[in-house]
Amino acid sequence: MAETIFSKIIKREIPADIVYETDTVLAFRDINPQAPVHILIIPKIEIPKVTEIDGKKHSQLLGDLFDAANKLAKEMKIEKDGFRLVLNCGDNGGQEVYHLHMHLLGGRQMKWPPG
Numbered sequence: 001m002a003e004t005i006f007s008k009i010i011k012r013e014i015p016a017d018i019v020y021e022t023d024t025v026l027a028f029r030d031i032n033p034q035a036p037v038h039i040l041i042i043p044k045i046e047i048p049k050v051t052e053i054d055g056k057k058h059s060q061l062l063g064d065l066f067d068a069a070n071k072l073a074k075e076m077k078i079e080k081d082g083f084r085l086v087l088n089c090g091d092n093g094g095q096e097v098y099h100l101h102m103h104l105l106g107g108r109q110m111k112w113p114p115g
């Protein structure tokens with residue numbers, strides 16, 4: 001699998017506005033924000049997309065991603081009003097970067113259904 005731009009961000013080969021980091025997870029601001037708060041939360045290991053998640057094997061990592069989302073929502077002061085977590089998978093899902101990532105969106109009213 002070809003290296004993605006997110007692997008380069010993890011290795012600090014390209015810059016990003018990093019807002020959170022642990023041994024397993026990195027979070028940085030989306031370069032093209034769709035809301036006042038738009039953060040991407042990614043695992044440091046390469047998992048290309050949702051369909052390659054193994055619930056048992058990656059259970060701790062999935063917990064780490066949600067812990068990061070909750071921590072950041074609190075830090076960005078969007079946890080009370082609410083926010084949206086999005087994982088796009090594959091072409092029809094609108095996935096552009098094939099390194100698993102969770103979008104944390106908040107700071108405005110979200111609409112449903114999504115586009």
Ligand code: AMP
Pocket residue numbers: 005016028029030031032033040087088094095096097098
């Ligand atoms: P997705 O469509 O779910 O694959 O989302 C990919 C997201 O990555 C998009 O929202 C892009 O704006 C964002 N993105 C692409 N390159 C960068 C970058 N270098 N730094 C931060 N965000 C990026």
